[in-house]
Amino acid sequence: MNRKYILPSILGAAIHLISPNPQLFAQSSTEIKIAFLSDIHLQDVYADLQSPDFRGLFNPKTGKYATIRTMKSQLNSTRLFNENYFAFISALEDLKKKEIQLVVLPGDFTDDGQPMNVLAFQKILNHYAKNFGMRFYVTTGNHDPVKPFGGIAGKRDFLGVDGSEQAIAGTADLYKNTDAATSDQINYWGYPEITQALAAYGFFPSPQDVFWAHPFEELDYDSYSFDQAIASSNLENRVYSDADSGLFLPDASYLVEPIAGIWLLALDGNVYTHSEEDNWSGSSVGFNQAVNHKNHQLDWIRKVSTEAENRGKTLISFSHYPLVEFHDGASAEMKSLFGPNKFQLERVPSSETSELYAAAGINIHFAGHMHINDTGIYQDQSTTHTMYNIQVPSLAAFPPAYKTATITSQDNFEIETIPLTEVGHMNEFFDLYRMEHRWLLENQDPGIWDTTILASKDYLEYTRNHLRELTKSRFIPSDWPENLAILLENLSPKELILWSKMDEIKSDRFLQEKLRTLQINPGGMNPKHSIIDDFYLLKNGDELGKNLIPEDRLSFYEELITSLSKKTFSSSVQNLNRELIQFFGIFEKLYQSNPSDHFSIDLKNNTIKKIQD
Template identity: 30%
Template sequence: MKIAVIADPHFHDIDNRQGVGRGDRVAVRTLADTNASTRVFNESFHATRALLDDIVRRGISLVVIAGDLTDDGQQSTMAAATAVLADYSRRFGLRFVATPGNHDLYAIHGRHQSKRFLNADGSHMLVTSDPQMEQGGSVERIVSDDMYCGGYGAAIPALVDLGFFRRKSDLHWECPFGTDDRLEARSFEIVSADGQTVRRMIDASFLVEPVEGLWLLSIDANVFEPRNGDLDPTLEKSYHDSTDAGWNAMPRNKGFVLDWMKDVATRAEALGKRLVAFSHYPVIDPLNGTWADEAKLLNDTSFLRRTPRAEVSKAAAATGIKVHFSGHLHINDTAVFRDGDDWLVNIAVPSMVGFPPAYKVVEISGERLEVETAVVSDVPSYDTAFALYRVEAEREGTSAAVTEATGHADFLSRHLAEMVRHRYLPKEWPQDLAALVPQLCLGDLEILAATAAPLVPKDVPSLVASSPITGTTMLQDLPFFEMIVDWYRLRKGRELALGFIEPARIAVYRHLAARFAAGAWPTGSLQDRLASFMRMLSDWLASAPSRDFSVDLVTGEVMPRDHLGRTVRRQTGSA
């Protein structure tokens, strides 16, 4: 019994510029928007097909999609994405079972979307569903309903063939409300924090048995809680976005789903069914215990806001679902939560539009779940948009270095570096640290680690200027920025990142981490903050398994597998 689990395809149709028509102008998003995003846009068009082709080559017919099938839920994009899946179902017999992501729909009424598309001369036009949206720096503006992202009532019916409704071939189908699959029978009341505003919302969770003995539990962990006040229910701003809420909002707003999960798990065990649960959001801290260090280094980041709290993981583990697959964060990670006799394994699935490009192959064998991480580096036509990127960069006087990529995986690795430059450092790092980064090399970090007196960032330029680096090597001259990029590669890819980082660099990083670990500085000092940075890097290098492993479905033990697929027993605990 083998399943492919994919997450966050974020499919974008580069053949169709919404509102303009297919064929006359391609729909290539700008490089500027791409570099500032946590994902790439245009490359999803070919990457999705390469991913599905890899699944077909492996002879797998059952595919789980852990949310965010579409770019941003635009009506035309939704139609194009589901058409691709229908084509693979028709030609290769693939069966898709999905859960909705935060990019696939929004609350009940939906929300506007606006995107910038490149013209042949490097300028861009704005296509929007919002008549009030200003044109900005675009040379043209087009208003089109095709750009609108639907709510539950529009998006879930558009995903009709992905398990949200009963199929004749299903051996079993149910939802938290019973066996009626009509959307009007699957609504519930959701209340604002002050208790004054009540809305009817749809929950799209379901349980399906597509083949004998396998239960797939799709959990809709989107929570669109009304904001306080008597606001217009049709407006986006009237709801808290599910993007940051995730599982942290589930117990208070969707407790009935957790009750149903417990009932499903109990019945699955009694009936001898193999239960595989999935939702869009992680239900266990994906940072593997480095949360406190990240909070110390970076304060409040989107990643930290999206981290499930321990009490939420405890509530999910108490349901007895045992194994849960998630997407959303575009990372490769396996985490284990234990509370007495309760345990839960969360397997975070990477995306083909963020580093590293991969998915999970799951095989159920007796009392074991065998998991392989399949990297898809070869994407034909990965460089389709590169020519337009170069024209845009020349027009704007910016860099098109990402177009020097030698393949899809290399492009995503380079995109991550641009994301660090354009998004993470300026938007998530404290200003004093972000300003210091371009001034330092790894040799300077060695000096800081050897300085016993606590420092603040403004002390550093004069200190390193008066403390020349002895025995200078190429790696000691490596910019600190490059180490930060590798830090993010490890944060997102764990073991998979090692193929993109020179072993010599890893050795130097370990050395620097050891130097900072040996020191002791007051909390809040520069060295203390850098020690947190180094400690996280060390933890990610040591965390295993992240690629190929087995889950003991009786004990919850997670054990790595060697290159021959043999299980290597290790001590139980966080993975």
């Protein structure tokens, strides 16, 4: 692969799609608001597949043909595929009402970067930009260019006309021995096609912006010219040599000043590996790999942060990938208890990675990728560099929410997390899912799912039920020590308080006896709401999840955590007592987290404070 395969940037209508809007920022000029919407994973639920084999599934409720994935597939995925389409529109409608017009999207804006999904995303952005003056700034995620130069792709799990799965592939050869429909709309687009389609939304200069630059040119603010920026922004000029393959790859990073004084630094953290067998494949690890494969970015960040400081600009970086540990300091303990490859722990930035980016000058960073709500803080040993990593939740998973940053001065931010509770059209496909469920029953398919999710009263409850089903069917079997999960799902609060006061020998004996009883009688207690459910509310939702835990259970956790502060275990013996103590050590860190719902950050004084609503 060489440079000639990289398409040039477009210089035509798309870049000039949005005319300058003099009404930008109806709010006070001294107070600037930016919204952050991450991990939308948009799929066009009424796509034109341009296929003679499959038009879609007719939806009597709308009179249109739905191109949706099965509920079975949704309940085995960390993200929704269908209802998040409506969640995205609901979030934009909310921003419209709030008159927030600067919107940052930190990656995974589509589900795998297929033409049908990128163009649907483009159409939605065009509508809100043209009609409501919104300005969007996008960066890439691992689900956008899955492969840097695209390729043949397919999905096996679309919902078919009779309720069974319908495979759709870019070529009939992809899924042999299956009745697959063919459509080029399901193939992967790469950097050239995706950045071209979304040229107006940050990837290339806009006449509305005060300034725009990329890592492969001199940072010349005083002599900035829009015409020169357009000429320089050609994707051919924005490539680096991959150290492993020696081939050239695009880097879609950019710096933009949308309004005077605010610098948004979009970091393309995608890393790809090359082999003759599978051509290119992407990595989801993030900056732990980017720091080696894209070290040109660090040099650029140093220049940008120095220039921002010298010019009195407020620098906000964003990327799909986090720059700071996002489990409230519990990642090391999680690796010890669950294993280094569980809970997606390989995605946790190392302290060495955090140190490099903090030292380069990043103070505040907005990230997605993990589908969680969290605030991580890195501070080096000399306390010279502090970096705040704001994890923006996904609109396609629990907790469905976006964040806003209100900038009141160069160093002061007010961060607010806005849950997406009500979503219009949320139940538009529920009758189709019921048809799917009937088919699964009739065919005795082992992938049968619990229809109670279709009784969800709103989108927040829907995503929470999705998380519950995902925990039961995927997370516990794959990530948890079996005996520990059995105990946590069945021990009552009274039994745990009793255990917390026992010495080590009695503790292990008590747990072993309890485990034997549960194995003899697997029906046991198995309460509807277990500690593992609360664990995921905290791990994924942080303060948003904690707000959903009933008061009596919060009181129980407070009592248990206090009691366990005096409890010890022998480091040389691996037993149930030790595992349970380790688990509650992790639980306590998640429980006593940094502010992540509504809070302020003062970069000058390195302080973070919770704001009581």
